[in-house]
Amino acid sequence: MPSYKAPVDEMMFLLRDVLDVRSVFADMPEQADTDEDTIQSVLEEAGRFCSDILYPLNMTGDVEGCRLENGAVITPKGFAAAYHAFSEAGWGGLSASPDYGGQGLPRTIQILVDEMLSASNLSFGLFPGLTRGAVETIEAHATDNLKTLYLPKMIAGTWTGAMALTESNAGSDLGLLKTTAKPRDDGSYTITGTKIFISSGDHDMAENVIHLVLARLPDAPAGTKGISLFLCPKFLVRGDGKPGVHNNISVGALEHKMGIHAQPTCVMNYDGSQGWLIGTPHRGLAAMFTMMNAERLFVGVQGLGVADASYQTAATYALERLQGRAPNSNTTSPIIAHPDVRRMLLSMRAFIEAGRALTLFTALEMDKEKFHPDPAMRHAAAGLVALLTPVIKAALTDFGFEATVQGQQVLGGHGYIREWGQEQYVRDARIAMIYEGTNGIQAQDLVLRKLTLDDGQPVAHLFGLIRKTLNTAEPVPELASIRHAVQNAFTHLETVTKRLTDGDLSSTEERNAAAVDYLRLFALTCFGWLWLKMTLATRDNSDQAIRKLATAQFFADRILPQTASLASQIGTGSAAIMALPAELF
Amino acid sequence: MPSYKAPVDEMMFLLRDVLDVRSVFADMPEQADTDEDTIQSVLEEAGRFCSDILYPLNMTGDVEGCRLENGAVITPKGFAAAYHAFSEAGWGGLSASPDYGGQGLPRTIQILVDEMLSASNLSFGLFPGLTRGAVETIEAHATDNLKTLYLPKMIAGTWTGAMALTESNAGSDLGLLKTTAKPRDDGSYTITGTKIFISSGDHDMAENVIHLVLARLPDAPAGTKGISLFLCPKFLVRGDGKPGVHNNISVGALEHKMGIHAQPTCVMNYDGSQGWLIGTPHRGLAAMFTMMNAERLFVGVQGLGVADASYQTAATYALERLQGRAPNSNTTSPIIAHPDVRRMLLSMRAFIEAGRALTLFTALEMDKEKFHPDPAMRHAAAGLVALLTPVIKAALTDFGFEATVQGQQVLGGHGYIREWGQEQYVRDARIAMIYEGTNGIQAQDLVLRKLTLDDGQPVAHLFGLIRKTLNTAEPVPELASIRHAVQNAFTHLETVTKRLTDGDLSSTEERNAAAVDYLRLFALTCFGWLWLKMTLATRDNSDQAIRKLATAQFFADRILPQTASLASQIGTGSAAIMALPAELF
Structure with a gap:
């Protein structure tokens, strides 16, 4: 039967080996004590809470649902008790301000806990998630009187x-x-x-x-x-x-x-x-936008978390389920022996691990924006966060949903019935593409506002980071073909970006028509960049290194080529989209 | 509020102007009386039944569901009465053998009625659909005694x-x-x-x-x-x-x-x-395979039908819903004015119309296989049917599901709740990718068996037809860019096919790894071919011609480029798929 285990090792690998958070936090007086041991123990504790308390309520909560009785909402059995345990353990105040009773931990840690909450029980995770959004808005804009009256209770989870x-x-x-x-x-x-x-x-x-x-x-x-x-x-x-x-x-x-x-x-x-x-x-609206970046990052992570939960079940099933014979085998095989089943699982993994890396990279920039003493660093970080927020919200929920559909497909008919939980993940993941601004709206935000923000400095900054990683990987022979694929994707992205910002596709109509394909091209290229960074960080013979190299190669070979067709599609412009009169639809 | 109208005009356009069924049927003694007027009146009558009787039960049936009471299944309110009306009108025996009380109409008509059933009420449509599958198996393989005892009652719908x-x-x-x-x-x-x-x-x-x-x-x-x-x-x-x-x-x-x-x-x-x-x-199993082609065609059409129902609601909504301002507009616009909304609707249309054309093309080949007096024609038709069956089953249900997801997205939050019916279409369409052989299995069937069937004659036959259409389109200036895109896709398909059948990708493992991407490449190229055929058939100034040309151009510009990346992905081979040891998943 399915279960969920928080991928703490994966998370620690990203924090330690890819992003080196220790040295980033060392520059921030308020986070100087946030060391790797602290982080790991927080993540492990959160993972246990999610696996033991929230995950078992996920399917029962789906089946029972909420109901309205005499004007009041009744949540499913076990939810209220779980919420009290959650609040008593202080999880609601993890990243909240110590001035009002929070623990003041960085966004980087918060977002990893959010992933676990989303994976184990998305419906539950929204309660503290929305509370945090309200808390951040009140803290940024309300009077001291309102803050004193409301924030401590909300951060404690009492309200x-x-x-x-x-x-x-x-x-x-x-x-x-x-x-x-x-x-x-x-x-x-x-x-x-x-x-x-x-x-x-x-x-x-x-x-x-x-x-x-x-x-x-x-x-x-x-x-x-x-x-x-x-x-x-x-x-x-x-x-x-x-x-x-x-x-x-x-x-x-x-x-x-x-x-x-x-x-x-x-x-x-x-x-x-x-x-x-x-x-x-x-x-x-401006006041609401204060918390919008954080909320959208949270929604992106919902897509990621549910995808990971679906992956865990699909991988377990594929290792156990005996059906058919693998190529060149004479006995019934576990279905993971079939290349097409591997293709589905690897597609899920390749997205999940790169998506998590992009999320953490962005969350760390949010921490720099908030905690770094150097105003220039804060400004640069804010630009990257603004740029990447719509990408994360839309791409992680689009790819996350697609991953849950693949995770369901791995189980065949057993994926369509309630028993294994895979169909619930598809239904739950679907909302994240819609709320907090539809993914179409996110793409408009990226193309119409974020590309030209601050005279294009954020996008230039990001492209500079990608170029740097490509250069670092250049002398590494075993990464040559991955690097080549990422370089190709990046060339497409740069070319299209230029056409959208000051070329033939820069009118509002053209940018609107290009937006969704462009966001996908942007996200895939970022994923490629992060796969390169991850493989650069694991060059030994560990299982971790084998896993990273194989998954990166899969991503480069089987997914990254999509960037070429996305660039072609965008390049044809909006004419074909606008030609049909509305009444002929 | 949503409704469903059977697209009889579209269907008649395909039958009359694209496939010229009249002259095809004229060669078949048993179908010589099946003229266009007969077909149109059957389709209109079926469309009315689906809109008036079955569609209103679709959402209520979903909400109520079936239940098991004292060992017996109770279907939702209204289903039994609708089924009796359906059987009394003779719809269950439309294409069944006149020897046992059927009307003996061609598969071509049956499959269009199946599309309407699937669009208006998929759950209902499965009852007569499965009965027909059983009837065809019994007719082909059972003793005369069993046939006489069972077929008349089953064809009448009594059983x-x-x-x-x-x-x-x-x-x-x-x-x-x-x-x-x-x-x-x-x-x-x-x-x-x-x-x-x-x-x-x-x-x-x-x-x-x-x-x-x-x-x-x-x-x-x-x-x-x-x-x-x-x-x-x-x-x-x-x-x-x-x-x-x-x-x-x-x-x-x-x-x-x-x-x-x-x-x-x-x-x-x-x-x-x-x-x-x-x-x-x-x-x-061999006996079951008799009806397998027909069943798989039927399942493909389920994906198509549900996608069309979703499109109809999405287009209606997009024309009515006022939200935001179109580029260069100062007033609130219906959302169909937004390029990205048009992109979603056109993606759905481009798939639905080409999918319907491919279905009808194949159904007509099934009719040739069954009714044509010339054995060589029957043999060639059987080859095309065998080749295209897995393509239709998998591609129409994959793209059909994706279309329902887009149809849901057009409605934003209103697409996620029950009210408009869009979320039900997503849930219902999902099963068709799994049952009657998962889409992964279909892709294996195509690549491992159908490409090399009969020494590759069927695939050579199909490619010849595509080449012929490309030649016909060559002198038409307004089709130049569409033709160019289809030619590119076809070149990719031919190259990859050669590698899979007798090139470097012809091992079982390579073909297994390539299968799903290859089937998608195959289907997209067929869709492109049929878009070209459809635009060649409508070269006037009618609304129909404007619609076809605009949608074909959209397909060529914004979707067909995917064939290039699919070819690249396949071309990298299975190495990246097989590298990771099973225990590291």
Whole structure:
């Protein structure tokens, strides 16, 4: 039967041998104590919690789902107890500010724990994930009074957070939203409106739910420049800091979803609820963007985590399941002997390991952005984070979903039924391509904004790093063919990037048409670069080195050639996309 | 709200303008009366039935699902009544032999009706689909006595069929199956064993279920050459032809599946059930293969049908949903104005229309194989059918699934919830990549058997047809760039085919490793060929012509370049796939 084991060795290999986090953290006064032993013990402890407590609730939570009874959401059996254990162990405050009771660990560690949470129980992982997003927004933009009142409870996990953005007619285009906020005499506001798709909107696991709600003030300009952000607790907080009277926030319905059934996705009604402004009037979207990079990195990691869980089951099954004969064999073989089964497993591995490397590379840049004493380092890191965020969000969830589909295929008919859990991973992974900005929106963000950000410095910086690794690998004979494939991919990426930023494909329409293929080309090239970095870091005869070299070679031979066709596809331009009149679709 | 309309105009365009079925049927005495008016009225009538009766039951059937009560399967509300209406209208016997009450229409028409059934209600469509498979097997291999007893009732839909092949340890490798058959004194057999994943294994829609069961005789050799086929009715048939006593066939459980919830997929127990041999002892697999081509074509069409249903909803939504501003626009636009949304819709269309063309081309070859008076024509047609069957089964279900994922993405968050039906299409389409031989198995069939079938005549025949179309298109200036893209793809396909059949990639291991990528390359090239044929057939200023030219250009520009990278990937060989020791996965 399937199980999940957190890949702590893989994670430590990346932190120690590929990214050398020890020396990076050594430059940051606030992280100077974060040594490898500390990291490893945190990861091992988190891995045990995920395997022992959260993973066993994953399938039962899917089958039971959440339900709405008398206006209140009931989560599946075992979730509330698991959440209390999670909060008591302090996992909710891992990377939160010590000023409000957090442990202040770096994003690099947080994101690895997020991967484990996503792999073992995505529905569960969203509760603390959304709380953290709310915490980071409040910390960056709210008044000290609100911070003191809300942050300690949220960081402790006593209260959870929810993000109330989407309305039925305002999804990708938040400028269309209609929820209103009217000022009261006491400086607070009255919030009225209906929101949809609100994750963790209500539940029975914590004593209060703190909603961050986007709404319009009476004098708000139309569109995205007239949206403000408000804090609306489910229960108003009394003078003694305890939850008091109900704040007229109600659950209109639970959405019937394809997956993440144990996560209550709510239609929420705010019927004259009391709220407090966070940040500047009409600048609510900007305040939300503070935590957007972190949230999008988290969503990318969801795709990665679920893919790894699916891989673990598929690999176990392939080693045990006897069916057919391998080429040149006379006896029934475990299916891992069949080249096509290996192809599927290697495709999954090749993505998962490179995806994890890209995530960690980016998380470490986030840590530099936050903790590094040198402003120039912080600025450069911020640029890389801004550039890579949409790539990670979209590519890790696209490839992650594709990996779960392959992990299901390895099991044949047994992958289509509930028993082995593979079909749930496909259904759960699918949401990550949609929420927190669809992957199409991410691609637009990359091509229309991030490529030209800061006069193109971030992309030049990244390309410089890729070139450096290509140079380092040049004298290594056993990496020659991998290096060659990465060099080809990189040449395609550079050429297309130039055409999109100041060449024949730089109009808005062309860039929009190119965006999704371009993001895929960008991500595959980054994966190639990181495969080269990983193989450079493991040049001995260990199992680890054999595994890395074989998987890197597979990636170079069987996946990286896609960059050539992506470059061709983009190169033909938007004409074929725009030719058909809308009414003929 | 979503709906489904059978694309009868598209179907008639293919039949009339691309394939010229009228003149093909004119050569076949048994089909000489099948004229275009007849075909069109059959298709329109079938389309109405699917839209009005089956489509409205699709989502309710998914939500309610089947259940097992006191050992009997209860299908969702409305299914039994719909099935009776379906049978009364004679839809179950459309292409069945007139000798047993069928209408004897060609496969070409049957497969179009199958597409509509799959699009409007896949779970429902499997009931008559499996019955037809059983009918064709019985007709080809059973004794006259069995034929007379069973075929009229099955063709009328009074009884349904089920195929009992898989066991828990024998899926892709049927040679491992353990169900036994012991001879009785009266010439029948006693069948004992347990089968899993049995579609339509039991239900409440018809008065009897006729199981075709694979089992081993006492003296059977091991492996696939010791499997025999038996007919086992749920109720033994009395002397008057009515169902009599129960035959010890029971439902062990209903599988909990990702999708097709309204289709009862059963664990079936045969506890000393009485069965009758079909065909020769130990040659049961060969008897099953009779109907395999037709079944696999049907499964391919399931992928196509569900993709079209998803497209119809996605296109409707994209024309209505206002969100964001198109490039160069100042007002909120329907999302079809966004290039990336068009890209998704065009990808779906480009696949669906070419997939339908390939299906019809192949179905027409099946009709030639069956009805043509010239043995040489029958032989050539049989070769093309054998070659294209695995391509259609795998490519139409792979691309079909990918299309439903895109159709879901077009709707954003609304695609992830039940309301619009898009997430059900993804879940339902997923099974077609697995059953009736996984798509990996199909690719093996293509590369290991079909390429070298009949000394390679079928593949040479097909390549000749492609070359002919390329020549026809050569003088047409407006098709130049499409033709160029198809020529490139075809060159890749020819080169790789040569390497696989008698070049450096012709070992079993190499072919196994190449198979899935090769099948995709093969299918994309066929799609390109058929896009060229379709554009050649519509050179006027009609909406149809505009649509075909724009979609063909999109396919040539944005999808066909994938053939280059597939050729590269295959060209690197199996080394990278085989390098990693099994225990390091």
